[in-house]
Amino acid sequence: MKKKQYSLVGLFIVALLFNIAFIFNVNVFADTLSSNYQPVIDNVNKTADSVELRWHVSDDDYYYFNIYRATSKDGDYQLLSQSYFPYYTDYNFSAGVHYFYKIETVYFDENDDLQTSEAIFVEDVFTPLAVPTLKTATAVKSHGIALSWNGTNDSQGYEVYRSTTSNGSYSLIKTVKTTSFDYYMAPYSYTNKKLTVGKTYYYKIRAYVTYDNVKYYSNFSTVKYAQVRTDSAKITTTYSKKPKTNTLYWKKISDGNGYVIYYSTKYNGKYKKLATLKGNNKLHYTHKKVKNGKAYYYKVYSYKTVSGKMLLSVEPGYYEKYCNYYSFENEPYDSRIQRLFGNSKTAWYKTSKIANKNMKTVRIKVWDRTTGGKKYTRHFYVTVNKGLAPSVKKMFKEIYKTKERFPIHDIGCYNWRGNGSASEHCIGTAFDINSNENYMIDNGQILAGSFWKPKKSKYSIPLKCPLVKILNKYGFERGFWGNRKDYMHFSYLGT
Incomplete structure (x- = not known):
């Protein structure tokens, strides 16, 4: 009886070993089949507004490919497309955003059941946003500083930052959005007003795009700066009350300490200083020894004394004045x-x-x-x-x-x-x-x-x-x- 019992146990063990071997071979076969369909990346070609992915698989008897995308490696991957070819171009691609892709193959196994291979990951496909060029920072009226910069055609807007020192802490003061009408136009501009006269402000800007309600940025531009100035004086009235004279009158600049008058014989010529008037209540000046019938061009700056030095106002517009005490040829x-x-x-x-x-x-x-x-x-x-x-x-x-x-x-x-x-x-x-x-x-x-x-x-x-x-x-x-x-x-x- 014992010999027969051992024979039955031996048969059971042999059968168990056979089943284990069978299952092992099937799993090895399945793993080998899956690996034959796993994509292998060949090329990633990116531009400012698209990315092209190309790959291959060992077994070309596949059904199609699933292409997914996320904005972080461990993020939420969204299905972009199902492609029947081993390549795909993503046109909904924005410079400045970090993209992560995964690709998997869908195929039929030996039982004609649909299977999905392991995914291949394409990590951090990124094209940096172009850096805008901050061209000028210029003192303007209303105690302001006007900025101008060249736009970039891959951004949705710009952020303007300001500091009171070159290497200090910069704060966001303005966001300038592009629109469908000015998306490709340049330059852009912004005027920062109501600043402190005599104080110097520093500026830098950066471009941005928005994707899934998240902003992505370019690097910062170089820094530009300007010193805030008083407004220039506006000439309101002119007379030639006496021969060979032009008398100018202008509006008072309340926060100035005086005025400086310049003139030229051409509106775009070289301007010479006529006089400096101390005190902001002196609101007229007579230019003598001028020629009747001749045009003269005047600019009146206000000025403010800052740290013991004269700080001229913003650039005034010119004012044309003929010496016209007497009538003259070609008089308007x-x-x-x-x-x-x-x-x-x-x-x-x-x-x-x-x-x-x-x-x-x-x-x-x-x-x-x-x-x-x-x-x-x-x-x-x-x-x-x-x-x-x-x-x-x-x-x-x-x-x-x-x-x-x-x-x-x-x-x-x-x-x-x-x-x-x-x-x-x-x-x-x-x-x-x-x-x-x-x-x-x-x-x-x-x-x-x-x-x-x-x-x-x-x-x-x-x-x-x-x-x-x-x-x-x-x-x-x-x-x-x-x-x-x-x-x-x-x-x-x-x-």
Whole structure:
């Protein structure tokens, strides 16, 4: 009985060993099959907005591949795609974000059951955000500092940081977002206002993108800095109250200690210092020895004394001012109207009564000829627009002093010619000189005067002569209008 019992036990052990061997071989086969389908990464090609993954497997009898992505190695991997090919391009890829991928193969086993291989991991695929270039930090009005920088086309916005020392602690002060309209535009700008005058501030910026409500950043830009300054003075009014002068008036800068005035003869030329005025209540300055009819360009800085040194204000805009005590050639139209009527809204007198109140009679000295041809001095009393009276006296004084000594035997200016008349004689801005010998014609037909013969008549005014040159110098043009030519007529407004 014992021998038979041992035989049964032996059979049981042999069967158990056989089953163990079978199971072991099956597991080894399964592991070998799975490893044949495990992906092997061949290449990772990344750009600022995409990443291409390529891989291979030993056994090409696969079904498809699962591609997953997370933003950390141990994060939540989300299925991106199922690909039937051993490559995939992720176009929803943003520079500045760290990505982690895993790829697994789906295949059929020997029983035609779907199986999944072990995953292969692609760790930390990353393209850094481009660093924005902080170009300038400039002191501007309202106690501000204006920043400008070049944008980058892979960011969604920028963060601006500020410190009071170069290597100190920087704090976030502004976030500037891009939009669909300015995503690719540059430069960007931001003005930090209401700062302390005399204090220096330091700035740096960085770009960012947002993915799954998390911000990812570029490196910081280089640091730019600027010192806060007072506002510049704004010129409000200018006058030429006396010959060869320009007087400027400007608004008070309450936190300044004074003003510095500069000028140039070109708006973009080199500016020279005229004067430094101590005290912020000095709000005007007269520039002397300037040339009539010439444009001058002015800038008025305020300044503040900081640590014993003069700190000029922010850069002022220029102000153009002609020396216009006397009328002049090429004088702007609005300047002429202002001279005549005292404002820019009025351009004519409605009645003779109003016109008469705005006229002034001046005494001028001219040359004339006797019947024998000898030149002699005579005087005329001419009524002109009171705004032109100083210019007219100056103009005829120069005419009298010329070597030409052009003879004038009759001259007229103001003459009210009716409420509907458009003649400049109605506003005292036109001269008729030697009206008989300098006719007005239209298409060859004589409308006024008798003739114009400058080579024969000493009273006929040539096209070019010192008399004409000086009249032009003070802004009076001859009455030539196409086919109509008025040789006696010289007007201030050109009509």
